[in-house]
Amino acid sequence: MRIDIVSVVPRLMDSFFAHSILKRASDKGLVEVHLHDIRDYASGKNRQVDDYAFGGGAGMVLQVEPIARCLRSLLAERAYDEVIYLTPDGERLAQKAVNSLSLKKNLILLCGHYKGVDQRVRDLFVTKEISIGDYVLSGGELAAAVLADAIIRLIPGVLNDETSALTDSFQDDLLAPPVYTRPAEFEGVGVPEVLLSGHEANIEKWRMQQSLANTRTKRPDLLGEE
Known part of the structure; x- marks a missing residue:
């Protein structure tokens, strides 16, 4: 399995995937986790990725253009089974959904931040929206890490005793x-x-x-x- 995680602060997840079961899964070649910084796809000297919301209101919104560039770059390389947006208003995560996702080959996890992403990202690219609970985090990075952990541990060979997950x-x-x-x-x-x-x-x-x-x-x- 390959999981690509798209975020404005991908380094938040470095240590999460560098230890314990997730590291062992990577070392065994059972999963590849790739972190992508949305700022690498921003234009301009300041690599701006957010802006004020049309219509006013508090909070910033992640712009559609840098996210679109990042996702299109990934989608041009391989076929992805799902492009998943981690958001409080998504489908609440349950084990049955995790079981199903663990059978996929290529997944993109898109992390929101601030007030979320421009709606056009969701309309044009996202195939599934998932929430890990009825509460709000500072960003989708922790939610993406939770989802990735739940999926990866189900991949055959990741756990020493495969019946444990069952x-x-x-x-x-x-x-x-x-x-x-x-x-x-x-x-x-x-x-x-x-x-x-x-x-x-x-x-x-x-x-x-x-x-x-x-x-x-x-x-x-x-x-x-x-």
Whole structure:
């Protein structure tokens, strides 16, 4: 997979992709992440990429021209499955959408900033709009990093144990069950005996029961019980 991230402050994401699972995915050649600075496509001595909004109002808007140059440059090089704009008014991100995106080959993630991008960018280039929650960030960089992380960890070979991703919360519209590791007892609190039994069928049954109980308590909406 190749992911191209377009931003006015791409260096914000340097360290995010240089560590842990995401770095391992890159080192294995399973994913390429390329960061693009919109200012590199701006004209003029000052490389201006934003301006005041027509009609007045507070805040600056990212201009259509430098973004269009950047996106057209990328689109001329290869076919992209999606051009995704990270925006608070997009479709709220859910695991099913992440699963689908993890099967794609080439993605562009466009980060908004200030008051967002000129609407013509969205009309002419964007194929999907995604929000990571009902709140506003200073820019789309953190949202792009969240989306990229959620996608990359699902690529076969990225996780040491590929079944790990299949048992995550939300994969079956359920929250994950409690998990335990050594020591078997801590300050008088022990691990449930079933997990120490070695009886695989009983363990799986317990985990399903715990997932249902956890979901019913914390996220009944996932079970249609809200």
